[in-house]
Amino acid sequence: MKKLIGLAAAGALIVGLAGCASGGSGGGAAEGPVPLDELVVGFAQVGAESGWRTANTKDIQASFEEAGIELKFSDAQQKQENQIKAIRSYIQQGVDYIAFSPVVETGWDAVLNEAKAAGIPVVLTDRAVDSQDDSLYVSFLGSDFIEEGKKAGQWVLDEYADATEKVNIVQLEGTTGAAPAIDRAEGFAEVIAENENLEVIASQTGDFTRAGGKQVMEAMLKSNPDIDLVYAHNDDMGLGAIEAIEAAGLVPGEDIKIVTVDAVKDGMQALADGKINFIVECSPLLGKQLVDIITTLNEGGTVEKRIITEETTFTQEQAIEALPDRQY
Ligand code: GZL
Numbered sequence: 315m316k317k318l319i320g321l322a323a324a325g326a327l328i329v330g331l332a333g334c335a336s337g338g339s340g341g342g343a344a345e346g347p348v349p350l351d352e353l354v355v356g357f358a359q360v361g362a363e364s365g366w367r368t369a370n371t372k373d374i375q376a377s378f379e380e381a382g383i384e385l386k387f388s389d390a391q392q393k394q395e396n397q398i399k400a401i402r403s404y405i406q407q408g409v410d411y412i413a414f415s416p417v418v419e420t421g422w423d424a425v426l427n428e429a430k431a432a433g434i435p436v437v438l439t440d441r442a443v444d445s446q447d448d449s450l451y452v453s454f455l456g457s458d459f460i461e462e463g464k465k466a467g468q469w470v471l472d473e474y475a476d477a478t479e480k481v482n483i484v485q486l487e488g489t490t491g492a493a494p495a496i497d498r499a500e501g502f503a504e505v506i507a508e509n510e511n512l513e514v515i516a517s518q519t520g521d522f523t524r525a526g527g528k529q530v531m532e533a534m535l536k537s538n539p540d541i542d543l544v545y546a547h548n549d550d551m552g553l554g555a556i557e558a559i560e561a562a563g564l565v566p567g568e569d570i571k572i573v574t575v576d577a578v579k580d581g582m583q584a585l586a587d588g589k590i591n592f593i594v595e596c597s598p599l600l601g602k603q604l605v606d607i608i609t610t611l612n613e614g615g616t617v618e619k620r621i622i623t624e625e626t627t628f629t630q631e632q633a634i635e636a637l638p639d640r641q642y
Contacts, residue, residue: 355378355385360390360392361417374600383608386404394418410434414439420444453620463500470512473571484534485499486554488551495522502545528557531558549576549580553580567591576598579637591630
């Protein structure tokens, strides 16, 4: 933990000294690594909106526990102002590193400049910021969401390769302004544009939640009688859509096909049951890699600016085979 030395005097002057070797970007090199049992990391999590997020939180907490590194953790309930407050609190506490998953891409420069001024390195996990100044964070660890959207689009392109009529697609978007929502939409649109019969006739945010997906799907079913396929930016919204489709007396996976992203257990079960047709994996298991980034920096090492997580896709058969071993 950084040591803030307060000099008591009239007009007290608080001088923040990067007392800890780990302060500053890779300050470990100058003064040697901080013993892991003295290292303190502040993590500002998005919330607990989905099965993916819950698995991500559990994995990060378990990884730091296993490494014997103190992790201060906050849940922002999907509100940017709460994440900013948490980051400011970590700066005040003089943690050695800050890591967070930005709920939306914009609006981070001010608080990240405060962390930089305090000499506290920041690691982005899961989601990106759109800042032009990439000195504000040391590394961004997470998926390539555009690639995920392309994988989803490619399945739709293949599924309807012989379509001679219009294919009506509705899109359940993630949180408005969030990198995965923006990029999964972009990648998907780029690929399906190769077949003019494939058309997104409605697109709306369900905020990555099951309830949101159900609510939006209910409205879409009312205003679009002939939906062929749902593309949901995460499993949870796809599972909500299943509830709405079944309530409307239709068969999910048959009357209306469903493609989602994440591959959490509930989504994989729905895929195995034929209610979802295809899932693009987005791994929430970032904890070990985050610990490795921080221990490397603490030892004065350097890390890649962009670390992309490995992930795959699942058909129904693959889901049936993979389910017994799924960790989340
Ligand atoms: C993706 C992550 C998204 C998941 C959702 O890395 O940010 O947020 O796809 C989660 O399930 O809510």
